[in-house]
Amino acid sequence: MSVAVQSTVSKAPLPLPTYFSLAEQSFSLKKRRHPFTSSSGSNSSCSFPAELSHSLPPLTPTKGCLSLSRVFAQHESPWTPLSSSLTISPSPNSVYDPSKHLSYFNQCFTNLGLVGRGCFGEVYKVQSKIDGRLYAVKRSAHRFRGKNERDRSVREARNHERICPHSHILDFVAAWEEAGRLYIQTELCSTSLLLHAENKAPGTDEPAAWAYLCDLLSALEHLHSHGFVHLDLKPANVLITDSGRLKLGDFGLLMELNDLNTESPYLKAKEDFQEGDPRYMAPELLRGEYGPASDVFSLGVSILELACNIEVPNGGEGWQQLRQGHLPSEFTNGLSAELQSVLRMMLAPKPTQRPSASELLSLPSVRKHRWKRRCCLMFAEAMLTLASLCQSVVYFGCRLLSPFNLPFLPRWTAPRPCTPPRDSWEGDLTLSLTTVHSDPCSPQDDSVVFADTDPELSPAFSRRVTSRLSLESTSTPLSGSPVHKHGSHVSTPTHSAIGDWSCHLGLTPSSTHSANKSQLHGERRGSPSSTKSTRLCGRNWILAGDTSPRSSLEPKNLLSLFEEITAE
Numbered sequence: 001m002s003v004a005v006q007s008t009v010s011k012a013p014l015p016l017p018t019y020f021s022l023a024e025q026s027f028s029l030k031k032r033r034h035p036f037t038s039s040s041g042s043n044s045s046c047s048f049p050a051e052l053s054h055s056l057p058p059l060t061p062t063k064g065c066l067s068l069s070r071v072f073a074q075h076e077s078p079w080t081p082l083s084s085s086l087t088i089s090p091s092p093n094s095v096y097d098p099s100k101h102l103s104y105f106n107q108c109f110t111n112l113g114l115v116g117r118g119c120f121g122e123v124y125k126v127q128s129k130i131d132g133r134l135y136a137v138k139r140s141a142h143r144f145r146g147k148n149e150r151d152r153s154v155r156e157a158r159n160h161e162r163i164c165p166h167s168h169i170l171d172f173v174a175a176w177e178e179a180g181r182l183y184i185q186t187e188l189c190s191t192s193l194l195l196h197a198e199n200k201a202p203g204t205d206e207p208a209a210w211a212y213l214c215d216l217l218s219a220l221e222h223l224h225s226h227g228f229v230h231l232d233l234k235p236a237n238v239l240i241t242d243s244g245r246l247k248l249g250d251f252g253l254l255m256e257l258n259d260l261n262t263e264s265p266y267l268k269a270k271e272d273f274q275e276g277d278p279r280y281m282a283p284e285l286l287r288g289e290y291g292p293a294s295d296v297f298s299l300g301v302s303i304l305e306l307a308c309n310i311e312v313p314n315g316g317e318g319w320q321q322l323r324q325g326h327l328p329s330e331f332t333n334g335l336s337a338e339l340q341s342v343l344r345m346m347l348a349p350k351p352t353q354r355p356s357a358s359e360l361l362s363l364p365s366v367r368k369h370r371w372k373r374r375c376c377l378m379f380a381e382a383m384l385t386l387a388s389l390c391q392s393v394v395y396f397g398c399r400l401l402s403p404f405n406l407p408f409l410p411r412w413t414a415p416r417p418c419t420p421p422r423d424s425w426e427g428d429l430t431l432s433l434t435t436v437h438s439d440p441c442s443p444q445d446d447s448v449v450f451a452d453t454d455p456e457l458s459p460a461f462s463r464r465v466t467s468r469l470s471l472e473s474t475s476t477p478l479s480g481s482p483v484h485k486h487g488s489h490v491s492t493p494t495h496s497a498i499g500d501w502s503c504h505l506g507l508t509p510s511s512t513h514s515a516n517k518s519q520l521h522g523e524r525r526g527s528p529s530s531t532k533s534t535r536l537c538g539r540n541w542i543l544a545g546d547t548s549p550r551s552s553l554e555p556k557n558l559l560s561l562f563e564e565i566t567a568e
């Protein structure tokens with residue numbers, strides 16, 4: 001059989017995508033990446049591969065001359081709203097005062113820290129000062145160095161805004177430009193599907209793969225039915241909410257199907273269709289053809305990768321074979337015949353042979369799994385809402401009872417802020433003139449963000465990375481189905497507290513998840529506890545080496561407190 005395969009493959013090799021470099025020739029077991037390097041791995045548009053970005057020494061700060069972006073003042077744009085959500089409504093709802101020497105971001109949000117980084121942007125968890133909710137804000141990694149770079153970022157924001165809301169599409173909130181950078185505000189998720197998959201134990205995970213397939217087919221069906229194609233579908237561009245729901249994001253390459261007939265302002269050349277990640281790229285894109293079937297192919301490759309827990313090749317024989325309709329049997333043999341047959345349909349070499357997203361959703365095998373998936377999500381989301389309610393009731397109950405000094409109630413102290421002591425982007429605009437080092441991809445850039453949060457962390461970059469790792473792991477779920485392993489609701493102000501509560505309710509059995517959260521808070525405040533390790537003891541958090549009684553009321557120990565009272 002392998003002889004037959006080889007002869008077919010060698011007959012008609014496909015042309016390689018223009019941006020192929022450092023091609024990985026065959027399928028291999030999944031590698032773990034550094035969470036704060038580019039999430040897209042070998043995305044061709046990045047200047048260097050993710051693996052290299054953290055092995056190279058950090059760039060030394062430039063002392064001699066100002067970077068080009070600082071010399072040419074045209075990049076120093078004032079705050080400019082880009083989304084209709086900011087231009088139509090009475091935009092910053094009185095929180096923003098343009099006469100103040102503070103950026104829109106700093107006036108309207110509290111920055112709670114870095115949650116991820118891609119080739120083009122850094123993503124921060126923030127709390128809105130307007131509605132108190134938690135959001136993610138993606139800021140371009142550096143000031144625009146030219147029109148093309150700006151166009152690419154603005155296109156992503158405008159594309160995202162054009163999509164009608166859907167339960168499996170990342171919610172867009174707003175976009176604006178300030179000081180030569182683009183900011184996109186979206187709903188906050190836990191992590192990306194890529195990072196989630198990399199934290200899994202090796203081996204196949206078919207139930208999870210069916211769940212991912214159902215969610216992403218729904219997202220594609222929605223996009224395609226509204227006349228759009230994503231053209232960059234891959235696990236790095238999919239996010240997971242705390243309930244485990246998948247959300248398709250990153251609409252930088254989104255195309256409207258009508259754009260073929262009309263004059264598209266952005267994509268014209270054949271090479272423009274090859275901007276996506278070659279590992280997931282449909283073969284017809286190399287000929288400059290695109291359509292909904294290209295997304296179905298990319299989804300097929302993503303599901304193959306996630307189901308078998310493998311790295312898919314970005315070039316060579318393995319890449320060619322996959323585009324000739326040959327699945328890597330050494331990995332797919334462990335999958336059920338049902339899933340293999342769905343994958344075969346999605347990975348058909350000719351776009352006309354591939355079923356559409358809605359046809360796939362109506363297959364009996366998919367319908368069966370979709371029904372189960374809906375039930376799981378409903379349950380997970382109901383539990384999160386319940387946990388949120390319980391938490392609020394207990395919180396307000398304790399606050400009401402605290403004046404009575406009841407012996408079973410812990411002494412009330414104001415909740416400790418979970419924000420860094422200094423707004424990390426404070427002086428974002430003024431810094432542009434005073435800070436000399438400005439390389440977007442170098443770690444020093446983050447010293448602006450994390451400076452003075454912990455004196456121990458400042459001198460050594462490696463420790464700062466540790467800090468960021470713990471930050472990242474607060475939002476990265478552990479192995480297993482995400483449905484049962486996330487803790488908190490995404491967009492309520494009580495996000496982290498709910499997470500701890502749902503941990504008690506069995507939704508988040510990840511001790512490291514919350515442990516890191518605890519560590520994170522310690523590190524951010526620069527308290528002595530930041531260097532102590534945390535461990536889980538029964539239902540209470542103990543700081544190893546910390547023998548002092550916990551005086552503050554924390555949601556983590558409220559449940560055990562109430563259990564003790566009931567027992568008495």
Ligand SMILES: Nc1ncnc2c1ncn2[C@@H]1O[C@H](COP(=O)(O)OP(=O)(O)OP(=O)(O)O)[C@@H](O)[C@H]1O
Pocket residue numbers: 038039040043115116117118119120121122123136138170186187188189190191192195236237239250
């Ligand atoms: N809404 C969000 N909520 C939580 N985390 C997010 C969110 N958006 C992005 N992230 C995190 O930030 C990382 C980088 O984001 P993203 O991939 O959008 O950046 P990018 O520069 O566009 O990346 P790419 O290199 O794929 O173009 C993601 O992998 C994810 O871990």
